[in-house]
Amino acid sequence: xxxxxxxxxxxxxxxxxxxxxxxxxxxxxxxxxxxxxxxxxxxxxxxxxxxxxxxxxxxxxxxxxxxxxxxxxxxxxxxxxxxxxxxxxxxxxxxxxxxxxxxxxxxxxxxxxxxxxxxxxxxxxxxxxxxxxxxxxxxxxxxxxxxxxxxxxxxxxxxxxxxxxxxxxxxxxxxxxxxxxxxxxxxxxxxxxxxxxxxxxxxxxxxxxxxxxxxxxxxxxxxxxxxxxxxxxxxxxxxxxxxxxxxxxxxxxxxxxxxxxxxxxxxxxxxxxxxxxxxxxxxxxxxxxxxxxxxxxxxxxxxxxxxxxxxxxxxxxxxxxxxxxxxxxxxxxxxxxxxxxxxxxxxxxxxxxxxxxxxxxxxxxxxxxxxxxxxxxxxxxxxxxxxxxxxxxxxxxxxxxxxxxxxxxxxxxxxxxxxxxxxxxxxxxxxxxxxxxxxxxxxxxxxxxxxxxxxxxxxxxxxxxxxxxxxxxxxxxxxxxxxxxxxxxxxxxxxxxxxxxxxxxxxxxxxxxxxxxxxxxxxxxxxxxxx
Numbered sequence: 001x002x003x004x005x006x007x008x009x010x011x012x013x014x015x016x017x018x019x020x021x022x023x024x025x026x027x028x029x030x031x032x033x034x035x036x037x038x039x040x041x042x043x044x045x046x047x048x049x050x051x052x053x054x055x056x057x058x059x060x061x062x063x064x065x066x067x068x069x070x071x072x073x074x075x076x077x078x079x080x081x082x083x084x085x086x087x088x089x090x091x092x093x094x095x096x097x098x099x100x101x102x103x104x105x106x107x108x109x110x111x112x113x114x115x116x117x118x119x120x121x122x123x124x125x126x127x128x129x130x131x132x133x134x135x136x137x138x139x140x141x142x143x144x145x146x147x148x149x150x151x152x153x154x155x156x157x158x159x160x161x162x163x164x165x166x167x168x169x170x171x172x173x174x175x176x177x178x179x180x181x182x183x184x185x186x187x188x189x190x191x192x193x194x195x196x197x198x199x200x201x202x203x204x205x206x207x208x209x210x211x212x213x214x215x216x217x218x219x220x221x222x223x224x225x226x227x228x229x230x231x232x233x234x235x236x237x238x239x240x241x242x243x244x245x246x247x248x249x250x251x252x253x254x255x256x257x258x259x260x261x262x263x264x265x266x267x268x269x270x271x272x273x274x275x276x277x278x279x280x281x282x283x284x285x286x287x288x289x290x291x292x293x294x295x296x297x298x299x300x301x302x303x304x305x306x307x308x309x310x311x312x313x314x315x316x317x318x319x320x321x322x323x324x325x326x327x328x329x330x331x332x333x334x335x336x337x338x339x340x341x342x343x344x345x346x347x348x349x350x351x352x353x354x355x356x357x358x359x360x361x362x363x364x365x366x367x368x369x370x371x372x373x374x375x376x377x378x379x380x381x382x383x384x385x386x387x388x389x390x391x392x393x394x395x396x397x398x399x400x401x402x403x404x405x406x407x408x409x410x411x412x413x414x415x416x417x418x419x420x421x422x423x424x425x426x427x428x429x430x431x432x433x434x435x436x437x438x439x440x441x442x443x444x445x446x447x448x449x450x451x452x453x454x455x456x457x458x459x460x461x462x463x464x465x466x467x468x469x470x471x472x473x474x475x476x477x478x479x480x481x482x483x484x485x486x487x488x489x490x491x492x493x494x495x496x497x498x499x500x501x502x503x504x505x506x507x508x509x510x511x512x513x514x515x516x517x518x519x520x521x522x523x524x525x526x527x528x529x530x531x
Contacts, residue, residue, distance in 0.1 A: 060525045090139040090193045090200040091119045097190065105244050108263075111296065112223070112232045116140040120241050132209040132243055134219060137186060139193075139200055140232075142225040144183045146205055153217030156240055156274065165209055165216070181205055182226070209243060218242045237271070264290065264299045264306055268313050277328040280410060283317060284338040284368065288345040295352055303353060307360035314367035318411075320441065325451055329407040336374025336483050343370045369411065369484040370495070376479050377413075381405050384472045388465055397456040404452040411484040415440030416447075417477045420458055424470050428460030489515075504530055 091109065098107045098121045106122040118138040124130060138144060149158035150165065158177040166172075170181040183203035191202045209216055219241040223232040233239070260266045271286050272278070287310060293299060294306040301309075316322050346368075349361045381402050385392065392399050405413060419436035426432035437443075447454040461469065481490075493512050500508065507530035514523050 058519075058522065060522050088195060089117065090195055090202065091117055091137065093193065094119055094137060094190060106242055108241075110234060110239060111293070112138065112140050118223070118232075120239075122241060122243060124244060126211075128244055130211055132213075134207045134209070134241060134243070135204065136183075136206075137191070137202055137204045138183070138223075139202055140223075142227075142230060144203060144223050144232075145226055146181045146183065146221055147178055147224055148181070148219060148221035149178045150216050151218040151220050151240075152215060153245060155217065156220055156238070158220055165207060165213070167205060167207060181207075214245050216243055217245060237275075262299065262301045262305075264294070264301050265309055268309070272322060276326075278323060278326040279328050279330050279335075279408070280317070280324050281330040281335045281338040282328070283322070284335075284342040287314060288338075288342045291342075291345050291349050295349060304355070304357040304360065307349070307353065307357045307364075311360045311364050311367070314364055318367040324410050324412075325408050329451065330409075331407070332374035332377040332405070332409045332483070334374070335409060336369075336371040336377075338371070339369050339374075339483065340371025342368055370482075372482050373479075374409070374483050377409050377483060378406055380476055380479055384469075384476060388461075388468060388472065390461070395456065397454065397458040400452065400454045400456055404450055404454060407452050408450070409480075409484075412442060412446070414477070414480045414484050415442055416454075417473055417480055421470060421473050421477065423458050423460075424466055424473070427463075427466070430457050433458055 095107070095109060098104050098119070101123065103123040103125040104121060105124050106120075108120050110118050110120065112118055116139050118136060118140070121135045121137075123133045123135070125133075136146065148161070150161045151157055151159060160172060160177045161170075161179050166179060167181045170179050172179050183205045186202040186204040188204075191204065193200045193202060207219070220238050221241075222238055224230065260269060267290065268286075271283075275282065291310060294301070294303060294310070299306060317324075343365070346361060346364045350358065353361050384390075385398065385402065390398055392402065401413075401416065415437060418440075419433045422436045423430060423433040434444075437447075478490075490512060493508055496508075498505070507526045510526040511523065511530055514526075517523055
């Protein structure tokens with residue numbers, strides 16, 4: 001029957017002779033039914049339960065000797081006879097000859113891609129009072145052109161070389177401070193090199209700096225192929241060859257770079273201090289290049305010392321002691337690609353090192369995010385704003401943070417997002433927002449110092465959007481952590497997935513699902529067993 005409740009239908013079926021209630025009686029019955037519901041609605045909510053007290057808990061019954069958990073130094077893995085022999089390279093003989101020549105004042109091998117090298121040697125047979133001979137020899141298969149200039153002592157700025165320094169055939173480029181000189185085929189006896197029975201053609205170019213050239217402190221250059229299809233640089237910068245002079249020795253005595261113990265440390269300090277444009281992206285690419293150079297033996301530094309130096313460098317960066325952005329904006333996808341490259345380089349170094357160097361390399365992973373889909377950082381914040389009808393209005397906190405994310409996302413965005421979630425959960429209490437930022441070491445001054453500054457405080461959009469925004473930004477926090485947080489346990493556990501053996505997977509699953517559990521002992525045991 002239309003408009004009748006089940007109870008009314010049941011009564012009519014049991015008492016068919018009974019007259020149906022009038023509309024007024026029906027209304028009174030409905031009002032009486034609503035009274036208990038209304039009374040229940042005004043019942044006070046039960047008091048919040050107190051957080052359970054932390055307790056030891058019951059052991060899982062794991063019996064293990066704590067001393068067995070300490071990793072002992074292991075010997076280098078046994079290599080086959082073929083791998084034990086160092087691979088011979090075309091320039092090896094020339095490198096050894098330059099090393100034993102007393103006239104050699106400086107030498108270095110630079111990598112040109114993955115298949116060729118260039119040896120740069122500075123010789124002064126008569127000391128600093130005589131001429132300086134600079135020789136560049138390469139086994140690159142392309143015919144190369146030297147794109148070069150000179151620098152003053154203590155500087156790496158380009159200056160046009162004077163004519164008495166330029167080799168024959170040098171072309172001075174118009175509108176700049178560089179010259180270009182062609183490499184020539186090396187026909188000398190020392191260039192007669194064979195690898196596996198095949199002769200390797202070498203190219204050479206030699207420059208002579210006459211005595212008394214005190215204003216020449218170095219040679220700055222890059223290389224290009226003659227057909228201009230390839231350019232070669234030292235990582236993302238220029239190659240540099242220092243030229244010893246009396247004035248240069250005086251400059252070096254007061255040069256802060258001379259205080260560093262080795263070329264690796266000077267290389268890092270020079271990149272941090274002397275680049276006008278510098279961001280996390282540049283630092284990650286430079287770190288990857290330096291790690292590869294250490295593994296290939298380009299620095300005359302013990303591997304353990306080198307890896308310790310690189311870890312300290314990355315640790316200073318992760319703790320905000322080094323600048324994260326200087327005169328350059330980096331899109332999220334470009335930054336995440338640099339992070340991913342560095343992460344893969346560290347993983348490669350981990351497989352090629354042993355002992356203490358092995359541990360330093362492992363610690364590097366805690367200082368850099370793993371990279372990933374950085375474009376999602378840029379896209380998802382816009383989707384959140386559009387789905388929740390939040391306008392892109394200048395002068396609001398959301399728009400300022402959105403602009404920062406688009407132009408230069410950094411690991412700071414992880415605690416910023418956490419602070420905004422705390423703000424939402426506290427029903428718009430800005431004290432909760434600042435409390436989370438303060439715990440993460442982010443001050444108002446730091447927010448305002450960004451190239452895209454965040455000067456406003458977050459706005460409250462009302463109870464209607466609270467739950468939706470909390471859910472949206474918790475998901476967004478996961479995206480930020482996936483890119484920026486290398487030491488995030490949840491992200492790491494999700495990435496290894498089914499690659500772990502069964503027992504380890506079970507212990508790790510217990511840890512990730514009991515992070516807030518008050519039962520301490522079983523949690524620690526599971527963590528130790530998973531490790």
